[in-house]
Amino acid sequence: MDTPAFIHRLAFEDLPAAVVEQGRLCLLDLLGVALAGRQTALSRIASDHAVEFFGAGKLRSRILFDGRSASPVGAGMAGAMTIDSCDGHDGHAQTKGHVGVTVLPALLALADRRHDMPAMPAMGSREFLTALVLGYEIGTRAGIALHASACDYHTSGAWNALAAAALAARLLPLDIQQTREALGIAEYHGPRSQMMRCIDHPTMVKDGSGWGCMAGLSAGFLAQRGFTGAPALTLEQPAAQVYWDDLGTRWRILEQYFKPQPVCRWAHPAIDAAQALRRRHGLASEQIRSVRIATFHHATRLSHPQPATTEQAQYSLPFPVAVALKYGAVRFDALTGEALEDAEVLRLSHAIRAEERAEFSARFPEQRVADVRIELFDGRHFDSGPTQASGDPDLPLAASAIRQKFWRFAEGVHSKPQELANRVERLGADDTPIAPLLDLVLGELQRHRSSHRGMT
Incomplete structure (x- = not known):
């Protein structure tokens, strides 16, 4: 299938029921991990950096569980670093990395930007969920394709940048040619950082996903203004077509693993x-x-x-x-x-x-x-x-275990965990505006006095 066309044509009605349910579980799991991540020095530094050096101009988006605003690019970067700081987020075996860590912050930054522009229609819950699934489908395939064609073992940011670019292309929106350019820009500028370097010498650079989110969102905004970067070789070179021909028939989001423990x-x-x-x-x-x-x-x-x-x-x-x-x-x-x-x-x-x-x-x-x-x-x-390892698709965690994991992270940290969980569980049941969920996820985190900080 033509990938740029798929980015724009995918509709909620195209999603099988299992994919919709998996999207909700991925979202809930990522939010729980982000709540844990907000307790880290890494998250605090990244969020402060976004406010100071990626300050809001004409466009602004709130930072994940922070309440302060930055540019959409800065908010996405800080959100991805927050999720990455906990290391309890979902992943995919063949990518040897993670896509949701970038998909969710990129989507939130774009959705909040749209919500803050009175001339733009408010995003509905079905479009939000469709875009989330789209990010997983594009990002996972980009990761598999890049690992198959590159000689080095690179961090997730190298390829999940394409997921962020795809979301920007859909939601800005870009035309088909601009979408090609955005994907090419994101692939070119995605951080080809060395994963094993961070394994051998662990620091806050981690899996590069904050930089991947920043690169992908920037690619979308650049392409909108006429910046060129096509082709993205992981999509367009003949050897890569095998990874993209099943778009819309094989749902890669169903192949994600969930982590019971917040470690590598x-x-x-x-x-x-x-x-x-x-x-x-x-x-x-x-x-x-x-x-x-x-x-x-x-x-x-x-x-x-x-x-x-x-x-x-x-x-x-x-x-x-x-x-x-x-x-x-x-x-x-x-x-x-x-x-x-x-x-x-x-x-x-x-x-x-x-x-x-x-x-x-x-x-x-x-x-x-x-x-x-x-x-x-x-x-x-x-x-x-x-x-x-438990949590793999052939040894899956029960949905109830994923929900319990969210609660272990959220209780004592978020002021309204039940409302947050309920809104995620209802996503797609109707097409109500996403704004109330954004307020819960992007508002200032009300810290509670509690010795419990969640476990997985």
């Missing part, structure tokens, strides 16, 4: 295996002498047994496994602040060793697998066997 996806199979052994044998952390993890190569690069920052904790394998063995779950508040100095968690973390198993590496990225062996001080040992 590569650590999840080991966490799941460790949790299963803990439950099955009634283990207490004080009984554990050592842990051996056999897993795929990329996961072994997640070292950092004694993280000094939230980012190092999220890109660690031993530390979150140790958290799971002590507490039975990986809470977001266990990955920040004084929790990083938990003596028992650090003892366990240093007692964990990871090694590559070739058969597991061969199954990556389609599957992420680990085998965990726990040895106790009394000499007993327990083996998990090969364990695939």
Whole structure:
């Protein structure tokens, strides 16, 4: 199918019921992750930066869970960095990365801009949901195509920029030729940053999605003024057509995984295996002498047994496994602040060793697998066997589990979590204006006094 035409022609009536439901779940999950992310220094710095250096001119959009305004480009950038700061957001195996982290902030920035312009009709809930799905469909395919054609392992921002550009093309709106130019600009300027650099040396740059959102939205506004950039090779070169021919028939949004824990996806199979052994044998952390993890190569690069920052904790394998063995779950508040100095968690973390198993590496990225062996001080040992990460499409989280995850993040943080959840659940049931949802999502976050900061 012609991709620029699809961007403009996709209608709510074209979406199967399962796709509509998945769109709601993706939205709810991303909002919960964003609420957790708003507690981070990364989010605060990014939002302040957007207000100061991407200030609102003729166009303004509110920043995700902040209330302040910036340009749509700045608001999108800050929102994507906020979601990325928690690392609990959805993803796709073949892209080895994330698209929703950019799709939602880009869509919110564009929707809020439209809402703030009296001459523009208010966006309805069905168009909002359709655009959300569209972003997933374009971004996921762009990610697969780019990984298939590029020699390096780049961050998600390199390709989810095209999702943001597609949304800008639809909602500004651009004509077909301008849409081609926007996609080309976004592909060219999307950050081809090195993913493994951030794995080996975790910092706030993370997965590049804030820069991808900024590049994609900028591409749309530039194309609107006549800036050129076509073609986007990931869409238009002959070898890439196989990834785009099934637009509108194969729904890539249904292939997204959901994260039970707010850490790098590569650590999840080991966490799941460790949790299963803990439950099955009634283990207490004080009984554990050592842990051996056999897993795929990329996961072994997640070292950092004694993280000094939230980012190092999220890109660690031993530390979150140790958290799971002590507490039975990986809470977001266990990955920040004084929790990083938990003596028992650090003892366990240093007692964990990871090694590559070739058969597991061969199954990556389609599957992420680990085998965990726990040895106790009394000499007993327990083996998990090969364990695939839960939340994948073939091992899906129940919708109820995704909703519970939202509540664990939202309670005590958002002043109206029930209203927020209700509005997301009703999206598409009718075509009421999206403005009330925007106010809940883009207004100043009313912080509550609570020691509970959510866990996944």
